[in-house]
Amino acid sequence: MLKISNLEKRYGKNEPVLKGLDLTVDGSSVVSIVGASGAGKSTLLRCINRLVEPTSGRIQLNGLDLVDLRGAELRRARRKIGMVFQGFNLIDRLTVMENVLSGRLGYVSLYRAITRKYPQSDIDRAFHLMERVGIDHYANKRADQLSGGERQRVAVVRALMQEPEILLADEPTASLDPKTSQQIMSLLQALASEMDLPVLINIHNVTQARMYTDRIVGMRHGQMIFDGGPKDFNQDALDAIYGGIESPDEQGQTIETAPAAEGASV
Amino acid sequence: MTEKPSHTVGGQSNRTWKKPPFISNPVVRYSLMAGIAVYLYWAFSSLPFDWARIAEGLPRAGRIFGGAIPPNFERSDLLMKGFKESFQIAFLATLLGVSLSVPIAVMAAKNVAPKPIYLLGRSLIIVSRSFHPVIVAILFVAAVGFGPFAGILTLTLYSIGFVAKLLAEEIEEIDWGQVEAMKSVGAGYFKTLIYGVFPQVLPRQIGLSMYQLDSNLRASAVVGIVGAGGIGGTLMNAFGRYDYDFAFAILLLIIGIILVSEGISGWVRKKIW
Numbered sequence: 293m294l295k296i297s298n299l300e301k302r303y304g305k306n307e308p309v310l311k312g313l314d315l316t317v318d319g320s321s322v323v324s325i326v327g328a329s330g331a332g333k334s335t336l337l338r339c340i341n342r343l344v345e346p347t348s349g350r351i352q353l354n355g356l357d358l359v360d361l362r363g364a365e366l367r368r369a370r371r372k373i374g375m376v377f378q379g380f381n382l383i384d385r386l387t388v389m390e391n392v393l394s395g396r397l398g399y400v401s402l403y404r405a406i407t408r409k410y411p412q413s414d415i416d417r418a419f420h421l422m423e424r425v426g427i428d429h430y431a432n433k434r435a436d437q438l439s440g441g442e443r444q445r446v447a448v449v450r451a452l453m454q455e456p457e458i459l460l461a462d463e464p465t466a467s468l469d470p471k472t473s474q475q476i477m478s479l480l481q482a483l484a485s486e487m488d489l490p491v492l493i494n495i496h497n498v499t500q501a502r503m504y505t506d507r508i509v510g511m512r513h514g515q516m517i518f519d520g521g522p523k524d525f526n527q528d529a530l531d532a533i534y535g536g537i538e539s540p541d542e543q544g545q546t547i548e549t550a551p552a553a554e555g556a557s558v
Numbered sequence: 559m560t561e562k563p564s565h566t567v568g569g570q571s572n573r574t575w576k577k578p579p580f581i582s583n584p585v586v587r588y589s590l591m592a593g594i595a596v597y598l599y600w601a602f603s604s605l606p607f608d609w610a611r612i613a614e615g616l617p618r619a620g621r622i623f624g625g626a627i628p629p630n631f632e633r634s635d636l637l638m639k640g641f642k643e644s645f646q647i648a649f650l651a652t653l654l655g656v657s658l659s660v661p662i663a664v665m666a667a668k669n670v671a672p673k674p675i676y677l678l679g680r681s682l683i684i685v686s687r688s689f690h691p692v693i694v695a696i697l698f699v700a701a702v703g704f705g706p707f708a709g710i711l712t713l714t715l716y717s718i719g720f721v722a723k724l725l726a727e728e729i730e731e732i733d734w735g736q737v738e739a740m741k742s743v744g745a746g747y748f749k750t751l752i753y754g755v756f757p758q759v760l761p762r763q764i765g766l767s768m769y770q771l772d773s774n775l776r777a778s779a780v781v782g783i784v785g786a787g788g789i790g791g792t793l794m795n796a797f798g799r800y801d802y803d804f805a806f807a808i809l810l811l812i813i814g815i816i817l818v819s820e821g822i823s824g825w826v827r828k829k830i831w
Contacts, residue, residue, distance in 0.1 A: 341742050364746075371744035381739035385757040394753050398744025405749050447739075454743055 293318045294340070294458055294490060299349035301335050301514075308347070309335045311514040317458075320488045322481055324501035327511035328534055333494040336511070337460045340492075341373040342366060354457055371398035374451030376480075378463040380443045382450075384436035388427065391435050391446050392418045395453025414453070421449045425479060441472035448479065452487070459484070461493040465500070473497070477504040498530065622802055629810055630803035636792060637808065641815070644788035647709040647781075648774040654710070655717020655774075656767045662718060663725035670729060670737075670755060679726070687719035695781035706787030713774045713781065720773070721766050725759060732758045768823035775819050779812055 294317040302308040309332045317323050325333045338344035340351055342358065351358040353372065361369050374395075382391050396414045397405055404410060410418075422428040425445040430438060435446060444464060451459055461480060465473030477493075481504045484491045495501050501508050502522040510518030510525075510533040518529045581587040631637070665671050665679025689697075691712050698708040732755060740754035782790015789808060796805040 343738055343742060367744040367746055369744075370742060373742070375739070375742040377735060377739060379735050381733075381735035383736055383739075383753055383757050385760065386753070390753075394740065394745070395743050397740065397749045397753065402746075402748055405745075406752055450739075450743070 293352075293354060294492075295350075295352040296336075296340070297350045299336070299339060299351065300347045301332070301339055301344065302347045309514050310339070310346075310349075312349070313511075313514070313516055315509065315516065315519075317490050317492060320484050320490055321507055322484045322491045322493065322505040323507045323509060324493045324495050324505040325509045325511060326495060326498055326501050326533060331511040331533075332514040333511055334462055337375070337462050337492060337494055340458075340460060341370050341375055343375075367398055371454050372457045374454050374456035374459040376444070376447050376451055376459065376461040376464045378466045380440075380447045380467075382435040382443055382446055384434070386435060387432050388422075388435055388438070388446050389418065389431040392422060392449050392453055395450040398454065418449070418453060421452050424483075425449055439472075440468050441475060444468065444472075444476050445479070448476075448483070452483070456489065459489055459491045461491065463494050463496065466496060474500065480504070498525075501525075625800070625802040626806035628803065629807035630801070631807045633804060637789075637811065640782075640789035640792035640808070641811065643706050644775070644778040644782065644790070647706050647713060647786075647788050648771060648778045651710050651713030651778075652717055652767065652771040652774050655714040656721055656763075656770060658714070659718050659722035659725060660763070662722040663729060664751065664755075666722060666726040667729035669732075669734070670751065679722075683719060683723050683726070686715045687723065691716045691777050691781055692784055695784045695786040699785045704785045704787070709778060709781050709786035709788055712786055713777055716777060717770050717774060721763075721770050724766055725763055728759045728762045729755060765827040768826050772816075772819045772823045776812075776816055 296315040299310050299313040300308055301310040327333050335344055339346040346359055358369055393410050427442055427445050465476050477500050480491055508525045512533050517532055662679055662682050665675050666683055668676055694715055695712040698711045702708050737754040740750040778788045779790045782788035783794045793808045
C-alpha cells in the first residue's frame with residue numbers, strides 16, 4: 293500500500309509544484325494521474341522514488357517511510373519501486389539482456405555487475421519476463437536497434453526484474469504511436485493483475501486513462517482535484533482539470549476558445 | 559487584438575531584409591574594426607624584419623636542403639632503434655594516460671562529481687594542461703635523467719590533460735535519463751557509472767585514445783629533442799653533426815609514420831561509432 297500525505301515540493305523559492313497532496317493506493321489497482329503539463333504529475337511520481345526530493349510530507353510504501361531514507365537504505369527502498377519513463381531510458385549501447393538484467397543492480401555485487409555474471413535465477417527470471425512480453429528473441433540485440441514499443445517493453449521488463457512492490461510509469465506512452473501506446477497500456481494493465489502489483493501511470497491521453505485504469509486522479513496546479521472511477525470521470529471533471537488549458541485530447545475543439553478563456557482564468 | 563496583422567500576403571511588397579550584423583551596436587562595431595586595422599599596421603611596422611640578414615641566410619638554407627638530398631638511409635639500425643624507442647614511449651604513455659584519464663574525467667565532470675571532487679579533478683586537468691610537453695619534458699629530464707622514462711612521464715601527463723578534459727566534457731553532456739533509470743533500480747554510485755555513464759561515452763573514449771596515440775607518436779619525436787628518449791634524440795644528433803641527409807631520412811620516416819597512424823586512427827574512429 294502506498295500512502296502519501298501532505299506532500300509538498302517546491303523548487304527553490306518558486307510557487308510550490310505540489311501543494312499538500314494526499315493519495316492512497318492499495319492492492320493491485322491501476323491508477324492513472326491526469327493533468328495538464330506543469331500540474332505536478334511527474335514531480336509526484338519522482339518524489340515517490342526520490343529522484344526528486346520532497347520538500348515536506350510523508351510517503352509510505354508498505355509501512356516503510358521513504359522520505360527520510362539515505363544512502364544504502366534509500367537504494368534498498370528503490371529496488372522495490374519500479375519505474376518506466378517516457379523516453380524509455382534504456383542503456384542504448386548495451387544489449388537487451390544487459391538492460392533487463394540491470395533491473396537487478398540493486399541486488400547484485402559490483403563485481404557481478406561489471407562482469408555481467410548475474411545469478412542463474414536472475415537470468416531465468418529475465419527470460420521468463422521477456423517471453424511474457426514477447427521480446428525474448430531480442431536478448432542479444434543492442435537496445436537502440438528496437439522500435440519504440442519494443443524498447444518500452446524492455447523498460448517494463450527491467451522494472452519488473454526488480455521484483456517491485458509498486459510500478460511507476462511516467463507518461464509511458466507519450467513517445468509511441470496510438471496503436472503501440474494502447475498495447476503498452478493494456479500490457480501494464482494485464483501485468484498489474486497478474487503480478488498483483490499496484491501501478492501509477494501519468495498519462496496525457498484521457499481516453500486511454502478511462503479505458504485501461506481502475507481509478508483516475510486529476511491534478512491541477514499541484515493539487516488533487518478529482519479522484520474516482522473511470523465512469524465518474526465526466527466532462528465536468530475534464531473541464532476542472534484542463535479548464536482554460538487546451539486538453540491534448542481535444543485540441544481541435546478547445547484551441548479556438550483558449551485565448552478567450554486565458555484572460556478569464558488569470 | 560485591435561491592430562491588423564502586419565503579414566498580409568500580397569500586401570506591401572518592397573520591404574527588404576538584411577541579416578542583422580554580428581555586433582549590433584554600430585559604434586562598437588566600427589571602432590573594433592578600426593582598432594584591428596591600427597594594431598595590424600603597428601605590429602607589422604614595428605617588427606624587426608632585417609631584410610639583409612634574411613637575404614644572407616637564404617643561400618645557407620639552400621645549402622642545408624641541398625645537403626639533405628638525397629636522404630641517407632644507410633644507418634638504418636640507428637634509425638630503427640630510435641623509432642622503436644619512440645613507439646614504446648608513445649604506446650606506454652597512451653596506455654597510462656588514457657587509463658588515468660578515466661577516473662580524473664569522472665572527478666572533473668560536474669554532473670557526476672560532488673563539488674570538492676570536481677574542483678580537485680579540474681585542477682588536476684589544468685595543471686597537466688598548463689605546460690607544453692617540451693617544457694614538461696625538460697622538467698622530467700632534469701628530475702629523472704635522460705632517456706625514455708622521462709618521455710613516458712611527459713606524454714602520460716600530456717595525455718591526461720587532453721583526454722581527461724574532453725572526456726569530462728563528454729560525461730557532462732550524457733543523456734541523464736539513463737542515469738536516472740539506474741538510480742531508480744537502486745544502483746549505487748559505481749554501478750550507475752558503469753551502466754548509466756560509461757556505455758554512453760565509450761565510443762568517444764576509444765576515439766580519443768586513438769587520437770591521443772597518434773598525437774603521442776608525433777610528440778614523442780619532439781620530446782626526444784630535449785633528451786627524453788626516442789627518435790627526437792637521434793634527429794638532434796644528426797643535426798648537430800651536420801648529417802643533413804640522415805636528418806632528412808628521419809624526417810621522411812616521421813612523416814610516413816604519422817600519415818599511416820592518422821589513417822589507421824581515422825579508420826578505427828569511423829568504425830567504432
